[in-house]
Amino acid sequence: MAKSADELKQLGNDAFSKKDFDEAISFYSEAIKISPTNHVLFSNRSACYAGKKEWTAASEDAKSCIKLDPTFIKGYYRLANALIEIEELDAAHSTIKQGLNVDQNNVQLLRQLQTVKTQKKKLQIRKKQEQKSASAINLPTGGSGDAAVNKELQELHQQYVETLREQKTVEANINMAQREYQAHELTKSEIDQLPETNTTMYRSVGKMFMLSTRDEINEHLEQSMKDEKKKENDLTQKQEYMTRRLKSQQQNIQELVPTRQ
Numbered sequence: 001m002a003k004s005a006d007e008l009k010q011l012g013n014d015a016f017s018k019k020d021f022d023e024a025i026s027f028y029s030e031a032i033k034i035s036p037t038n039h040v041l042f043s044n045r046s047a048c049y050a051g052k053k054e055w056t057a058a059s060e061d062a063k064s065c066i067k068l069d070p071t072f073i074k075g076y077y078r079l080a081n082a083l084i085e086i087e088e089l090d091a092a093h094s095t096i097k098q099g100l101n102v103d104q105n106n107v108q109l110l111r112q113l114q115t116v117k118t119q120k121k122k123l124q125i126r127k128k129q130e131q132k133s134a135s136a137i138n139l140p141t142g143g144s145g146d147a148a149v150n151k152e153l154q155e156l157h158q159q160y161v162e163t164l165r166e167q168k169t170v171e172a173n174i175n176m177a178q179r180e181y182q183a184h185e186l187t188k189s190e191i192d193q194l195p196e197t198n199t200t201m202y203r204s205v206g207k208m209f210m211l212s213t214r215d216e217i218n219e220h221l222e223q224s225m226k227d228e229k230k231k232e233n234d235l236t237q238k239q240e241y242m243t244r245r246l247k248s249q250q251q252n253i254q255e256l257v258p259t260r261q
Contacts, residue, residue, distance in 0.1 A: 159249055
């Protein structure tokens with residue numbers, strides 16, 4: 001017997017609560033085929049894509065959600081969140097303002113508005129740092145050197161700036177993984193200090209809470225700590241590789257510079 005859109009939605013919710021985002025997306029997608037005007041389905045699927053850090057897909061579903069129901073606040077929140085992640089800060093600011101026109105006191109949107117303002121300041125600082133770092137390689141400007149060399153220098157310079165930007169992103173992600181690990185470690189430490197009882201507790205899953213046993217929560221925290229540690233190690237290796245790549249790019253540029261003098 002074919003399942004209804006509501007049944008598929010519930011299956012999607014269950015999968016989402018387990019962080020099985022791919023399965024949840026599959027259920028929500030099937031539900032959307034049955035009920036393509038249900039804005040909540042697009043909102044939920046957007047949350048799944050956000051869980052996978054597929055921000056473009058998350059933003060597209062959030063846009064569909066808002067289009068279907070312009071009064072649904074979560075649609076604005078999800079779209080703004082995705083836009084912030086891909087650093088489309090002006091678009092995120094506009095989205096938040098639209099949402100606040102619907103609910104001017106919405107706490108989540110007001111927090112996002114502050115986040116956007118903070119991110120804009122950080123982006124400006126980062127751009128200045130990139131310009132300063134790029135200028136340290138003494139890239140000459142102007143002159144009547146060989147056109148082919150000029151072009152190659154500009155291309156290498158652009159690659160250097162992009163690598164520098166990517167390195168900064170990796171560094172930020174390492175810091176984030178370290179903070180997440182410490183937060184899980186602290187939570188586990190606090191739970192371990194509680195008296196031994198059979199009392200169940202709530203643990204957060206995205207924006208929801210799930211009733212779980214103490215053992216289930218500890219198992220979840222231990223796995224999360226392992227995941228964050230692995231993420232940190234992988235990112236550290238990437239950071240080391242990018243540092244080597246920056247040095248190589250800088251050397252390549254400096255080798256070309258004398259040919260223009």
